[in-house]
Amino acid sequence: MEFFLQLLVNGVCVGLLYGISAMGFVMIFKASSVLNFAHGELLALGAFFFLSLVTWGKIPTAAAFLLTLLGCFLLGFIIEKFFLRPLIGEKLIFVIMLTVGLSAMFKGMILLIWGGNLQTYPEFLPQWLEMKIGSIYIAPVYSSALMISIVFLVLFGLFFKKSSQGIYMRSVADNQKAALSLGVHVRRVFALSWAIAAMVACMSGIVLGIINGVNVHDLSAIGLKVFPVVILGGLDSIGGAIIGGIIIGLLETFTGGYLSPSLRDVVPYIVLVFILMVKPYGLFGLVEIERV
Amino acid sequence: MKKFSFHPCGNFRESYLQELTIFETWFGRVSLLVFLVVLMVGAPLFLSNYLLYILNNIGIMAIAAVGLNILIGYTGQISLGHGAFFGVGAYAGAILATRLGLPFYICIPSAGLITALIGMIFGIPSGRLKGLYLTIATLAGQFIIEYVLIQWESLTKGTMGIALPEPKLLEMTISGDRAFFFVIFFCLIAMTWFAVNMMRSKYGRAFIAIRDNDRAAEGMGIPIFKYKLLSFGISSFYAGFAGSIWAYYMVSITTEPFNLGLSVEFIAMVIIGGMGNIPGSIFGATFITVLNEILRYTTSLLMNVSFVTSLGLNMAPLREFVFGLAIVLFILIEPKGLAELWRIVRSSFRLWPFSY
Numbered sequence: 001m002e003f004f005l006q007l008l009v010n011g012v013c014v015g016l017l018y019g020i021s022a023m024g025f026v027m028i029f030k031a032s033s034v035l036n037f038a039h040g041e042l043l044a045l046g047a048f049f050f051l052s053l054v055t056w057g058k059i060p061t062a063a064a065f066l067l068t069l070l071g072c073f074l075l076g077f078i079i080e081k082f083f084l085r086p087l088i089g090e091k092l093i094f095v096i097m098l099t100v101g102l103s104a105m106f107k108g109m110i111l112l113i114w115g116g117n118l119q120t121y122p123e124f125l126p127q128w129l130e131m132k133i134g135s136i137y138i139a140p141v142y143s144s145a146l147m148i149s150i151v152f153l154v155l156f157g158l159f160f161k162k163s164s165q166g167i168y169m170r171s172v173a174d175n176q177k178a179a180l181s182l183g184v185h186v187r188r189v190f191a192l193s194w195a196i197a198a199m200v201a202c203m204s205g206i207v208l209g210i211i212n213g214v215n216v217h218d219l220s221a222i223g224l225k226v227f228p229v230v231i232l233g234g235l236d237s238i239g240g241a242i243i244g245g246i247i248i249g250l251l252e253t254f255t256g257g258y259l260s261p262s263l264r265d266v267v268p269y270i271v272l273v274f275i276l277m278v279k280p281y282g283l284f285g286l287v288e289i290e291r292v
Numbered sequence: 293m294k295k296f297s298f299h300p301c302g303n304f305r306e307s308y309l310q311e312l313t314i315f316e317t318w319f320g321r322v323s324l325l326v327f328l329v330v331l332m333v334g335a336p337l338f339l340s341n342y343l344l345y346i347l348n349n350i351g352i353m354a355i356a357a358v359g360l361n362i363l364i365g366y367t368g369q370i371s372l373g374h375g376a377f378f379g380v381g382a383y384a385g386a387i388l389a390t391r392l393g394l395p396f397y398i399c400i401p402s403a404g405l406i407t408a409l410i411g412m413i414f415g416i417p418s419g420r421l422k423g424l425y426l427t428i429a430t431l432a433g434q435f436i437i438e439y440v441l442i443q444w445e446s447l448t449k450g451t452m453g454i455a456l457p458e459p460k461l462l463e464m465t466i467s468g469d470r471a472f473f474f475v476i477f478f479c480l481i482a483m484t485w486f487a488v489n490m491m492r493s494k495y496g497r498a499f500i501a502i503r504d505n506d507r508a509a510e511g512m513g514i515p516i517f518k519y520k521l522l523s524f525g526i527s528s529f530y531a532g533f534a535g536s537i538w539a540y541y542m543v544s545i546t547t548e549p550f551n552l553g554l555s556v557e558f559i560a561m562v563i564i565g566g567m568g569n570i571p572g573s574i575f576g577a578t579f580i581t582v583l584n585e586i587l588r589y590t591t592s593l594l595m596n597v598s599f600v601t602s603l604g605l606n607m608a609p610l611r612e613f614v615f616g617l618a619i620v621l622f623i624l625i626e627p628k629g630l631a632e633l634w635r636i637v638r639s640s641f642r643l644w645p646f647s648y
Contacts, residue, residue, distance in 0.1 A: 033424075035424050035427065035428075083620065083624070086624055087623070087624075090627070092370065092423050092424065092427075093364060093370050093559075093563070093567070094563070094623050094627055096370065096427060097559060097560070097563055097619060097623060098619070098620055098623050098624075100556055100559070100616075100619065101560075101616040101617070101618075101619030101620040101623065102616065102620060103616065104556075104612050104613070104615050104616025104619070105612075105613050105616035105617055105620065106616075107609070107612055107613075107616075108609040108610060108611070108612035108613025108614070108615075108616060109609075109613055110609075111608075111609030111612070112609045112610065112613065116609075224431070224552075227428050227431060227432075228432070231425075231428060235424070262439075262443060263439075265435075265439075266435055266436060266439040269431075269432035269435045269436055270432070270436060272428070272429070272432045273417065273429055273432045273433070273436070276417055276420075276421055276425055276428070276429050277416075277417055277420065280420045280421050280425060281425065282425075
C-alpha cells in the first residue's frame with residue numbers, strides 16, 4: 001500500500017512536469033497549428049541560459065530568472081519571424097520538417113556551447129518547501145514545481161480570458177479568416193504567441209533542470225514525450241495538457257513500478273496509438289469538420 | 293513522333309500517351325543509358341574503396357528514400373517511422389539468413405515482404421487519422437518498433453547484435469565494396485524503374501488523387517483506405533529491402549542506428565530531393581550521404597587542429613547543426629528540392645541565350 005501511494009505521488013509529480021512542459025507546445029499549436037518538434041530544445045535552451053547566468057554570470061537567482069524569460073521571449077519572436085512566417089499556408093510536412101531541422105540546429109548549438117554532460121544548478125530552493133505526509137516524502141523541488149505551474153496556469157487563464165491580446169489569440173485560433181476580417185492583426189498574434197510559448201517553454205526547462213539537472217539529451221527526449229501528453233489532453237487545451245501530463249506520468253510510474261522498468265518509456269506511445277485509433281482527434285481534441 | 297532531337301520549344305503534346313512519357317526525347321533516354329553504363333563500368337574500375345563505400349551507401353539510402361517518397365510525396369501520408377522499418381528489414385534479413393540459412397537473393401525480397409506487412413499494420417491508423425495526428429501515430433510506431441527490436445532478445449539478440457554470413461551467388465561469394473556495388477546498383481535501378489512506372493499506372497494515379505484531396509478521391513470511387521495501406525506497404529517494402537541489403541553489406545547489425553534520427557534523415561532526403569519526384573529522392577540520398585561524410589571528415593579534421601583542442605571544444609555537434617541548417621534552408625529557399633534546381637539548370641541550358 002505504501003509502495004502504491006509513493007508511486008501515486010511520484011506519478012503525479014512527474015506528470016505535472018510533463019504537463020508544464022506541454023503548456024508551451026499547446027500554446028503554439030493553439031495559435032498557429034504548428035506541431036513543434038523543437039520543443040525539447042526550447043526547454044533546454046531556457047535551462048542552459050539560466051544556468052549560465054546563475055553559475056558563470058553570478059547574477060542573483062530572481063534577476064537571472066527574469067532575464068532568461070526575457071531572452072526566451074525574444075528568441076520566440078525571432079523563430080517566428082525568420083523561420084515560420086514564410087511557411088504560412090505551406091504544406092504540413094514542410095512545417096513539421098522545419099521544426100525538426102530547427103531542433104537539430106538548436107541541439108547542435110547547445111552541445112557546441114555547453115557540452116553534453118549533466119550539469120546542476122546551485123542549491124537555491126528554501127527548505128520549508130519540503131513536504132512530508134505520513135511516510136510519503138515530497139522533495140522541495142516537486143512542491144515548488146507544483147506551485148510554479150499553478151501560478152502560471154492561473155496567469156495564463158487570466159491572460160486568455162481577460163486581456164485583449166489573449167482574446168485576439170483565441171479568436172485567431174478559432175478562425176483565422178474571421179479574425180482577420182474583424183481587424184485582428186494575425187501576424188502580430190502569431191509572433192506574440194511564439195514569444196509567449198518560448199517563454200513558457202524556458203520556464204518549464206528551468207523547473208525540469210532544477211529537478212533532474214540540465215542535460216540536452218534528457219530535455220529533448222521530454223520534448224518528444226510531449227506528444228502523447230497533448231494527444232491525451234487535447235492538442236488545443238492548456239488545462240488538458242496538465243491532465244494529460246498527470247495521466248501519462250501515472251501510467252509511466254505504475255508500469256515502471258509493477259511491470260517492467262524498460263516498458264516505462266514506451267508505454268505512453270502504445271496508449272497513444274490506441275487512443276488515436278478510437279478517437280482520431282485525441283481525448284479532448286476538437287473534431288475538425290472537413291469539406292471537399 | 294519521338295525523334296532523336298532536343299526538347300521541343302513548347303508543349304506540343306497531342307495525346308495522354310505523350311503526356312505520360314518519361315523521356316521526352318531519345319536524347320534523354322540515350323544519355324541516361326550512357327550514364328548508367330559509365331557508372332556501372334567506370335566506378336568499380338577507377339574509384340577507390342572508400343569512394344565506392346560512399347556510393348554503396350548512397351545506393352542503399354536511395355532505395356529507402358524512393359520508397360518513402362512514394363508514401364510522402366505521392367500519397368501525402370507523413371511517416372516518421374521509416375528508419376524503424378529500415379531496421380525491421382535489416383533484422384528480418386539477418387534472422388532469415390542466420391536461423392533458416394536462406395540464400396541472400398531469397399532473403400532480401402522476403403525481408404522486404406515482412407517489412408511491408410509490418411508497415412501495413414502500422415499504416416492501419418491512416419484509415420482514421422490524417423495530417424498531424426497520423427504523423428504522431430507513426431512517431432509512436434517508431435518508438436514501439438525500436439523497443440521491440442531491443443527487448444525481444446530471443447529473436448534479435450538485443451544489444452548483442454547479429455552477424456550475417458557472406459552472401460553467395462552461383463558459388464561466388466559476394467564480399468567487399470566492389471562486389472556489393474553491382475548488387476546494390478542493380479537493385480536500385482530495378483526498384484527505381486518499378487517506382488517510376490508504378491506512378492504512371494492506375495495505382496500511382498490513385499495515390500496522387502489521395503494526396504491532393506482524399507475526400508474528393510473517395511467521392512470519385514477510389515477506396516482510399518485500401519490505397520493508403522498499399523502505399524504504406526510498398527514504401528515499407530522499399531525500406532525493408534534496403535535495410536536487408538544494408539545488413540548484408542555491414543556484416544553485423546545492432547539496434548542502434550535505427551532510431552528517430554534515421555527516420556528524420558530519410559524525410560530530409562525526400563524533401564531535399566524533391567517531393568513527388570522519384571529521381572529527386574536519389575539526388576536527396578546523395579546529398580545527405582555526401583553531406584554526412586563531409587561533415588564527419590571536417591569535424592574529425594577540426595578535432596586535430598591544435599587551436600580547437602586547446603580550447604577544449606568538441607566539434608562533433610557541428611554535424612547536427614549543419615544537418616539541421618541544410619533542412620531549414622532547403623525548406624525556406626527551395627521547397628521543391630534538388631529536382632527542381634536540376635530542372636531549372638537544364639531548362640536554362642535549353643533556353644539559352646534567352647533564359648531568364
